[in-house]
Amino acid sequence: MSKIPKNAFKFLSTLKKNNHRDWMTEHKKEYLANEKVLKAFYASIEKSLNETDEISKLKVFRINRDVRFSKDKTPYNVHRSVSFSRAGAHRRGSYYLRLEPGKSAMAGGFFGPEPADLLRIRKEFEMDTSEIREILNQKDFKKTFNEFDQTYKVKTAPKGFNKEDENIDLIRLKSYFVVHDFKDEEVFSDSFQDNLMHKFQLLRPYFNYMSEVLTTDLNGVSLLK
16 A cells, blocks of 8 residues: 655645746756655556556656647646556556646546547437446446536537437537546545545446447447457
8 A cells, every 4th residue: 555745745836836947957856756656656556456457558647748839838747647548458448647736636537539439439329328327327426526527528519410419418528537636635645545446446337338338339249359
């Protein structure tokens, strides 16, 4: 069992106030020490996930920002993020964790799915949403995540879909993921890893359902060889 120390957030808070290359260069040893602690935590989470799932890739997102098309030219992210991708073509979905003072969160699902996957999901929801709504309305799931993130969606209806469809609330989304926010004291607590793993486990019925959708055609025939 691993734990997030308060110093991890202290470093990020200080970076936010000194977000320039000279400061980072001067504090490189502190940054590397912080990364070592966080990566140990990520590894512990991956190990726990592999007890009930199979993870193919642990991705630690870079601290350097891509500023080419952004008005904000500060060079560094002031959060640390990691994702855990599930293994195999028959396992779809990924787990995500973001650590940031005052803005930590976990998430899971399908962020910006490829056009073919997005169309397949929308077609499934056009036919029937009883299964996905049952998952979304399951007591613990709803209490933890409430609903799909509503940030990314078309204004009325995607091309080829009826804006009056009874399931347009789901069809118009561009991404299908859920989020749960954490307070700083939760992140620093001894029970954070257990808390996080419990919420990741709540995603499994959703992942299982979407895996079936994305590996079959509209007749339910497997697309896997």
